[in-house]
Amino acid sequence: DVVMTQTPVSLSLAIGQPASISCKSSQSLLGTSGKTFLNWILQRPGQSPKRLIYQVSKLYSEVPDRFSGSGSETEFTLKISRVEAEDLGVYYCWQGTHFPYTFGAGTKLELK
């Protein structure tokens, strides 16, 4: 199985500060289609996961543009340019290139 390693485990930031989360995969996530199925989701406390980013860098329509995703092959990054209160929760990367699909352990974003 593809192992997804996220760092850091947690982040404590003040509103307005930038955030950066790393996600590394044990195998390249570039698929035979030429697409890289690396996704980011956010799980707010007590809620189900919500979509953020798909195929490395594509934001879903409702996601604020302070979020961005980058990377290729085995190394990926989620960035928030300026953290807002609604951004707190646990961020997960997950891959949909190889079966079984696998998730990172999560990065908890807390507000200072």
Added chain:
Amino acid sequence: QVKLLQSGAALVKPGASVKMSCKASGYTFTDYWVSWVKQSHGKSLEWIGEIYPNSGATNFNEKFKGKATLTVDKSTSTAYMELSRLTSEDSAIYYCTRGAYWGQGTLVTVSS
């Protein structure tokens, strides 16, 4: 808009089975794979498997073969997952997801 509405919480005895549902609306049910994901208390996410409603084709995480059975009812746009021979390790929240959209989760508690 796309919605995935899952069945309510279940309390089941060890050794028994449980069947949960995921009713889809707002899109053509037969056009998209539906996945099921397990989240044990306070932990990360595990992909169980997926089903393509149009054909009933499935893909499974080897770990859950023999544990989970995935079915659909195209007439009601509902996906089902049945878990068998339950143990305390199966106590978790189970989500159905279309990748970009997630249900609210079904809490399964296995206890005598």
